[in-house]
Amino acid sequence: MKPVETMKVLVASVIAVVVMVGIARFSYTPMIPEMVGALGLSTSVVGMLATVNYAGYLTGALLITRISDLGLKVRLYQLGLVVAVISTVLMGFTTNVWLWFLLRFVSGLSTSAGMLLGAGLLMSWLIKHNQKSELGVFFSGIGLGIVLTAVVAELIKDAFTWDAQWVIYGLVALVLLVPAWHWMPDYRACALPQTAARGAGDGRSRFIRILQLAYFCAGVGYVVTATFLVAIAEGMPQLSGHGWLIWLVVGLAATPACWLWDVFSRRWGQWLALYLAYTLNAVSIMMLIVNADLIGVMLSAVIYGASFIGIVSMMLAMVGRVFPENPSRPMSRLTFSYGIAQMLAPAVVGYLADVEGNYTNGLWLTLIVMALGVVMLHLARKMDQRGQGASASSPP
Numbered sequence: 001m002k003p004v005e006t007m008k009v010l011v012a013s014v015i016a017v018v019v020m021v022g023i024a025r026f027s028y029t030p031m032i033p034e035m036v037g038a039l040g041l042s043t044s045v046v047g048m049l050a051t052v053n054y055a056g057y058l059t060g061a062l063l064i065t066r067i068s069d070l071g072l073k074v075r076l077y078q079l080g081l082v083v084a085v086i087s088t089v090l091m092g093f094t095t096n097v098w099l100w101f102l103l104r105f106v107s108g109l110s111t112s113a114g115m116l117l118g119a120g121l122l123m124s125w126l127i128k129h130n131q132k133s134e135l136g137v138f139f140s141g142i143g144l145g146i147v148l149t150a151v152v153a154e155l156i157k158d159a160f161t162w163d164a165q166w167v168i169y170g171l172v173a174l175v176l177l178v179p180a181w182h183w184m185p186d187y188r189a190c191a192l193p194q195t196a197a198r199g200a201g202d203g204r205s206r207f208i209r210i211l212q213l214a215y216f217c218a219g220v221g222y223v224v225t226a227t228f229l230v231a232i233a234e235g236m237p238q239l240s241g242h243g244w245l246i247w248l249v250v251g252l253a254a255t256p257a258c259w260l261w262d263v264f265s266r267r268w269g270q271w272l273a274l275y276l277a278y279t280l281n282a283v284s285i286m287m288l289i290v291n292a293d294l295i296g297v298m299l300s301a302v303i304y305g306a307s308f309i310g311i312v313s314m315m316l317a318m319v320g321r322v323f324p325e326n327p328s329r330p331m332s333r334l335t336f337s338y339g340i341a342q343m344l345a346p347a348v349v350g351y352l353a354d355v356e357g358n359y360t361n362g363l364w365l366t367l368i369v370m371a372l373g374v375v376m377l378h379l380a381r382k383m384d385q386r387g388q389g390a391s392a393s394s395p396p
Contacts, residue, residue: 002100009177012180013118016178019081019114020080020104022144027169050089052104053108054343055166056106056111057114061116061327064332073121073187080117089170091166116332123320123324124327133317134317135261138258139252147249148172150251153165177253204322214377215315215373217369222371223345225366228346239297253304257307257310270318278377280306285363
C-alpha cells in the first residue's frame, strides 16, 4: 500500500467525521441562539431538539450492534454522508417543529454511522493492510468539526438569517462530501475472518461489560463539562456573549490530542494512557470547582478537550483490536453506555444546581464517578492480562 493511498483513506475518513459529526451534530450548538432570537423558540423546544438528535444517535448505535453484513455497513455509511448534508440543509426550509424533530433524529442516525460504522470500517481496513490499528487520526475529525462549526458560526451570524445559516452549513458539508466519497476505499474487500481472540467466549463478554461501565463513567465526565462549561464561561464578564470561544478552545485542543494519545499509547502502553486520560479529565473538572476564573476556565477547556477525545479514541480502538472480525459491534455497545450517561448526568447535575444554586456538588459527584471509572479500567486491565496469559499458555 503506497503512503499516498493510505493518506487519502485517512483524510477521507476524517472529512467524513467532520461532515457526519461536526456539521450534522455540532452545528446545532451555535444555531440555538440564532433560532431563539429569530423565532422565539422556547427552552423546552430547544432541549427537545437536542434530545431527539441524541435519540437518533443512540438508536443508530443500537442498530449497529445487530449488523454483521459488511456490504450493508458500507451502504449505510455512505447513506449517512448523504443524510448528514440533506438533514442539515432542510432545517432552513421549514419552521414546523415536528419536521425539525424528524430532521434532527435522522441527523443523529447519520452521526452514529459516521462515528461507529466509520471507525469500524477504518479499523478493518487498517488491519487488512497491515497498518497501525489506531484511530487517533480518525477521531481528530471531532475536534476539527467543533472548530469548523465555531468558526463558521462567527463568520455568518451577523450577515445571514437563521435559515440561510442552516443552508450554509449544509453547503459546507456538501463540499466536504466530495473528497470524502471520492477517496473512500472499497471497504467491502476488508472483511476479516472470525477469530478466537484472547479472552474468547464468556471472558470476552465480561471484558466488554466492564469496559462499558468504565466508558459510562467517562460519558458522565464528558457530558457534565460539555453541558455546563460554556454556561460557566458565559457567567464571566470577560466572556459574556463569547461562549463559542470556549467551545473553539475545546476543539483546538481535541484535534491534535488524538494523534498525541496514539504516540503516548504506543510508547507507554494503552492502559497507562487511559489512566492518564481519565485523570486529566478529572483534573479539568476539579479546576472548575477550585479556580473558576477566566484562566482556570480556559485551561480547563484545553485539558478537557485533550482528555475526553483521547478516552473516546483509545477505548474504541482497543475494542476494535480485541474484536477485529466485527469492530463496529463492540464499539456500538460502548457508545450506548456512553450515551446513557449523557442522558442521565446533565439531569442529575442540573437538578443539584437548581436546588443548591451552584454546580459545586454536581461537579464533586462527577469526580467520584470518574474515580469509579478508573477502578473499572483497572479491573478490565487485570482481565485483559489474564486473557493474554491464557492465550499464551494454550496449545497452538
